[in-house]
Amino acid sequence: MLIDVNSYIGHWPFRRLKGNTCKEQIARMNAAGIDKAVLFNLNGIFYKNVQSANDELFEALNENSEYRKRFIPFATINPIYSGWKHDFEESVKKQGAKGIRLYPLYHGYELSNPACIELAKMARDHNLPVAMALRMVDSRPSSWLDVSKEWALKDTLPLIKAVPDAKYLILNLANNSNFGAFNKDELTMVRQTKLLMDTSGRMVMELSDMMKNYGSDKFAFGSHYPILDPVTGLLRIEAMRPEEATKAEKEKLYYENAKNFLGL
Amino acid sequence: MKTQNRRDFLAKAAAALAVTGSPLPGAALSLDRSPASQDEQFPPKRSLADEIKKYRKIDAHAHVYFTKGNFEQVIDIADRLNIGKLVISRPMVPGGKGEPSEFIECNNLVLKAMKQFPDRFFGQLTLNPQYPKESMEEIERCIGEGMIGVKLYNHVKINDPLFYPVIEKFIGLKMMILMHMGIGIARIQYDAREPKGVSIPEDMVEAALRYPEAKFQLAHIGGGIDWEAACKAVIGVPNIFVDVSGSNNAANMIDFAVKCVGIDRLFFGCDSSYYQGVGHVLAAGITDAEREKLYFGNYNKYLKSIGRHVD
Numbered sequence: 001m002l003i004d005v006n007s008y009i010g011h012w013p014f015r016r017l018k019g020n021t022c023k024e025q026i027a028r029m030n031a032a033g034i035d036k037a038v039l040f041n042l043n044g045i046f047y048k049n050v051q052s053a054n055d056e057l058f059e060a061l062n063e064n065s066e067y068r069k070r071f072i073p074f075a076t077i078n079p080i081y082s083g084w085k086h087d088f089e090e091s092v093k094k095q096g097a098k099g100i101r102l103y104p105l106y107h108g109y110e111l112s113n114p115a116c117i118e119l120a121k122m123a124r125d126h127n128l129p130v131a132m133a134l135r136m137v138d139s140r141p142s143s144w145l146d147v148s149k150e151w152a153l154k155d156t157l158p159l160i161k162a163v164p165d166a167k168y169l170i171l172n173l174a175n176n177s178n179f180g181a182f183n184k185d186e187l188t189m190v191r192q193t194k195l196l197m198d199t200s201g202r203m204v205m206e207l208s209d210m211m212k213n214y215g216s217d218k219f220a221f222g223s224h225y226p227i228l229d230p231v232t233g234l235l236r237i238e239a240m241r242p243e244e245a246t247k248a249e250k251e252k253l254y255y256e257n258a259k260n261f262l263g264l
Numbered sequence: 265m266k267t268q269n270r271r272d273f274l275a276k277a278a279a280a281l282a283v284t285g286s287p288l289p290g291a292a293l294s295l296d297r298s299p300a301s302q303d304e305q306f307p308p309k310r311s312l313a314d315e316i317k318k319y320r321k322i323d324a325h326a327h328v329y330f331t332k333g334n335f336e337q338v339i340d341i342a343d344r345l346n347i348g349k350l351v352i353s354r355p356m357v358p359g360g361k362g363e364p365s366e367f368i369e370c371n372n373l374v375l376k377a378m379k380q381f382p383d384r385f386f387g388q389l390t391l392n393p394q395y396p397k398e399s400m401e402e403i404e405r406c407i408g409e410g411m412i413g414v415k416l417y418n419h420v421k422i423n424d425p426l427f428y429p430v431i432e433k434f435i436g437l438k439m440m441i442l443m444h445m446g447i448g449i450a451r452i453q454y455d456a457r458e459p460k461g462v463s464i465p466e467d468m469v470e471a472a473l474r475y476p477e478a479k480f481q482l483a484h485i486g487g488g489i490d491w492e493a494a495c496k497a498v499i500g501v502p503n504i505f506v507d508v509s510g511s512n513n514a515a516n517m518i519d520f521a522v523k524c525v526g527i528d529r530l531f532f533g534c535d536s537s538y539y540q541g542v543g544h545v546l547a548a549g550i551t552d553a554e555r556e557k558l559y560f561g562n563y564n565k566y567l568k569s570i571g572r573h574v575d
Contacts (some may be wrong), residue, residue: 002309015492018516033309138512140447140455140488202511202537229513231312232543238312239344239539254309 002034003258006133006171006198006222006233009060010042010053014143017042019226022060022067028230029070035255036070038099038131038169038222038262044076045106045136051087058095072262074099074131078107079115088122098262099129099169105147106136111159120159124166129261131169132156134201137227138174152176153197157186160193167194167261172224173201179213191215196261198222199253200233207236208244216249220258315546316346319556322563322574323541325442325484325509325533326350328377328385335377339384345542347534349574351563352377353388353415355444358457362392362419364402371406378410386572387411388442392419393426403433412572413440413481418462422480423470435477438570440505442481443468447488455488465489465497472503479503479566484535486510486544491517495524502529505566508558509533513540518548518558527554531563 009020019028020042029037039061044053054075061067075091077084077100091097100123104111123130135150152175160168177197179187191214199207200222211219223233237245237253245253258264323342328334342350354370356362367390374387389406391399391414403414414434420426422443434441446462448454454462465482472480480503485491487510498504506525508518509532521530527550534541545558560574567573 002307015514018519030307031310033307035307138488138514141490141492141512141514202513202540205539226515229515229517229540229544229547231547232513232539234310235312235316235543235546236539239316241344 001255002032002221002234003255003262003264004029004034004037004223004225004233005169005196005220005258005262006200006224007037008040008042008224008226009057010040010044012042012137012227013046014137014146017226019230022063022071025225026066026070028225032230032234036072036264038258039071039073040101040131041076044101045103048081049083050076050078050081051083051090054087054091054095054097058091072098072264074101074129076101076103077119078103079119080107080109080113084115084119085122088119092126092128097128099123099131101131103136104132105149105151111156112162116159117162120163120166124163127167127263129167129169129196130159131171132159133171133224134177135172135174150175152181153178154181154186157182157189160189160195164189164193168196169261170195170197171200171222172228173197173203175203177201177203177210179210191218194261196220196257198224198233199236200224200228204233204236208240211245211249216252217257217260219253220261221253221255312546316542319346320560320574321345321347321349321532321542322560322567323347323350323509323534324481324531324563325507325535326352327536328352328354328373330354330373335380335385339381341538342384345538347538347542349384349386351386351388351412351533353390353442355390355415355417356392356419358418359459362394362417364392364395364398367391367399367402371402371411374411375406375409386567388413388415388440390415390417391430392417393424393430394420396426396429399430400433403430407437407439412567412570413442416441416443416463418444418446418459420461421467422463423467423474424461427471431471431475431478434479435475438479440479440481440566442483442507444483445487445489445494448490465494468504469497469501472498472501476503480505481531482506484508484510484533485521486512486514486517486537486540487535488512492520495521499524505529505531505562507531507533507535508545509535509537509541511535511537511540513537513544513547515544515547516549518544518550522548522550522554527557528562530558532559 041053041057044050075097378387
């Protein structure tokens with residue numbers, strides 16, 4: 001079994017994406033042997049009223065009964081925009097979102113923002129993961145209209161410290177994600193938090209070492225497709241030698257960690 | 265949970281191919297079946313391990329570093345991904361003056377690596393045309409020691425007249441001229457570390473049109489450059505080859521590059537981002553034969569032209 005914890009539908013305004021519909025995602029998943037995928041709607045980054053993107057996501061999922069079985073939808077919430085609590089209620093309780101997605105760099109707030117912290121507490125109280133990416137795209141070749149700031153893993157700490165008993169899905173480890181960036185207390189906190197990181201990011205170079213330092217339950221296969229190619233995130237797992245990851249440990253990365261984290 | 269046996273999967277995949285008319289991402293790959301639980305069946309999981317073994321590879325844009333044990337580390341990850349040969353260089357430190365002592369030291373490191381792993385590393389020298397005498401001497405020395413081309417950095421633009429003698433020398437040698445490309449945000453605001461002398465694809469086009477007999481390699485379209493702009497810039501310039509290396513494994517980059525310049529002018533490379541380099545070629549919507557060309561055949565064709573090909 002294989003679960004992809006990082007995939008998208010929707011549009012990216014600065015270049016044409018392919019594979020960004022439910023139908024195309026299913027075709028990709030079948031070709032790769034992916035059983036289920038966490039699904040986000042990219043349009044939630046760009047619509048001021050993110051609930052429109054959530055509506056799009058669930059309308060797309062309702063087009064085919066298979067989509068509801070294969071995709072694990074996360075709703076985008078912008079905690080500094082009017083009506084975000086209503087959006088939470090709508091997307092979680094009525095539409096069936098299985099997690100919350102934040103885009104602080106695009107929506108223009110800090111993780112220490114009281115509304116963001118309140119949102120994380122609401123997600124915690126509903127046992128829903130909070131997802132964030134260190135970056136959406138490589139900022140270097142992106143458009144002059146795109147945000148230029150990217151995060152390191154440590155930049156997620158303000159929210160984790162504020163709500164340490166929530167669940168966090170950290171995606172696209174594209175910048176410094178080394179455990180050495182944390183002090184002893186911070187590293188202990190990261191290890192103790194219900195935190196799952198995907199394998200799509202460029203800094204996932206020594207996955208076996210990262211598993212040793214953060215914990216083997218802290219990682220799961222993710223592709224970040226169709227922004228990144230659909231293979232590299234899996235290749236990082238497959239290329240580990242038996243002495244670096246046992247078959248059982250690889251199974252955790254393929255699906256067990258995701259299954260446990262997402263409560264499937 | 266969805267249930268699907270292998271026959272169903274293959275039938276659906278074939279139907280999808282018939283609809284799209286082109287390979288799905290990875291549809292050309294062989295598949296195996298991961299164990300299913302007793303009450304569930306899943307789509308067969310792609311066997312990347314088999315795919316890694318299936319294709320021979322020449323990394324046309326590789327580096328070695330001064331850190332202890334680096335050569336062995338490079339070989340280790342190359343072994344892991346079945347990269348048989350790597351074309352290595354050691355560019356000078358960004359922001360430095362690029363004096364002869366710097367490029368000689370870099371080239372000595374490459375020569376050392378070539379000697380330690382003669383069956384795995386091909387070497388490329390580096391130089392700085394602001395020091396013409398020393399640069400020409402370094403070409404003689406390094407080619408004499410078995411190097412197969414030159415890797416240039418950002419001290420001087422590739423279309424600057426200072427480079428003409430270097431280009432003419434490599435025309436005589438029939439060898440590849442690999443040039444770093446400027447990293448920046450959509451070609452408007454360059455990365456802070458890039459100096460004025462950094463080349464952009466249009467500079468290479470100018471040099472390539474001036475010297476149609478020369479062979480140029482445009483560096484790392486996955487290396488933080490605007491890969492769409494780079495590929496478009498070199499359409500119709502037959503003596504520019506494009507390497508797909510770099511840490512940015514944006515989906516469809518290779519498909520776009522094939523569309524712009526054709527499969528025969530693309531080189532596989534990693535630029536030290538090995539998983540992305542191998543991964544996005546596996547993901548590309550190209551045929552097996554095209555993937556073989558990209559991973560191995562295209563660069564080996566160049567090696568054959570200088571009598572250094574891999575059997």
